[in-house]
Amino acid sequence: MPDFLLPDLGEGLTEAEIVHWLVKVGDTVAVDQAVVEVETAKAAVEVPVPFAGVVTALHGEPGQSLSVGSPLLSVGEAAGFAEPGVVTPSPAEAESSGNVLIGYGTAPTTRRRRTGRVNGAAPATAPVQVSGPGVISPFVRKLASDNGIDLRQVIGTGPDGIIRRADVETVLAARLPEPSVPTAGERRIPLRGLRKVVADKLTTSRREIPEATVWVDVDATELVAARAALNAAAPDRPVSLLGLIARFAVAGLRRFPELNSRVEGEEIVVLDTINLGFAAQTARGLVVPVVPGAHELSTRDLSAAIAERTAAAREGGLTPAELTGGTFTVNNYGVFGVDGSAAIINHPEAAILGVGRIMDRPWIVDGELAARKICELTLAFDHRVCDGGTAGGFLRFVADCVESPVTALGEM
Secondary structure, eight states, X not given: OOEEEOOOOSTTOOEEXXXXXXXXXXXXXXXXXXXXXXXXXXXXXXXXXXXXXXXXEEOOOTTOEEETTSEEEEEEOOTTOOOTTOOOOOTTTGGGSSOSBXXXXXXXXXXXXXXXXXXXXXXXXXXXOOOSOOBOOHHHXXXXXXXXXXXXXXXXXXXXXXXXXXXXXXXXXXXXXXXXOOOOSOOOOOOOHHHHHHHHHHHHHHHHOOEEEEEEEXXXXXXXXXXXXXXXXXXXXXXOHHHHHHHHHHHHHHHOGXXXXXXETTEEEEOSSOOEEEOEEEXXXXXXXXXXXXXXXXXXXXXXXXXXXXXXXXXXXOOXXXXXXXXEEEEOGGGGTOSOOOOOOOTTOSEEEXXXXXXXXXXXXXXXXXXXXXXXXXXXXXXTTOOHHHHHHHHHHHHHHHHSHHHHHHTO
């Protein structure tokens, strides 16, 4: 039986880091049984094997990165082994046999979810329920493992007792700080995984995109009031300030479509579909979840989609497909308590809208000095796709919507 190679994980990913093995040498595996959990730059996934037999070798240790196409594990034939109803594929058929990767390319009806393990390996036949802590997110397990936390001692506060990241962080916060030990020299952090992908993307953006930035201070007093009114009218479907600004940005892109584009060679590709990305800070680092078809969503639906994807991103529950394909990004750095920032464009997109914190400042209203809630909006744009007039027009449109949200929403 040939080696099982690390499959193409899709979405342009070329490598993955082994989180932990779900099987060991000598275990018997079935077709489509998950054998290893790997972490890509975008998500953690379980990889199923396309062969049935006995594991003869594991080609990698937890923490090691492997390139797509590298040997992952070797499977030998087991005498007398046959799972009922399963035919072991030939090497030529392996690529089309069962799941190539859990969550990719296979209809949900063919997907096999592992619900229990015996001695660290997924069952070769019907799933067997086993007792243990309820943990869904692989990042929660990794966070606990990295910090020496026994998940059996953690109380889960999620649905049905599921242990969430916040539960593990509560345990960490309760620990007494260890005495610091003076050290000399330097500390080195490997540039890999998500951080490496982010670094590469930012470097590409700065290298390839002739970027320019425009900004404007806006009076967001009416925006805050409009959000309060909307949420009072439908408290079960709340709208966030970011959701409102994102909705205005989507409307602005319809008026200034050049900013919803990308440069390919000697051509500017203007896109009809608006897939809205938004920056989200997580325990793994900065990620950009994407809301596809944002132009087709109502204000409440768009706000709900942003909230759902933010929560999923922080729990490590987004798939690589949900973190790619954006055409325009909104970055709310105001949550960090800063007023403004010249954000780097999320390559290969053409622009990124930045939102600073909303704070009380003196403002002239109808010739009189008044305390108003002021926010700074910035737009970094690719000067190849448009000139300052287009960029300024887009930013002014969004600013006008922020200052007169009721009027703007009435036209959307």
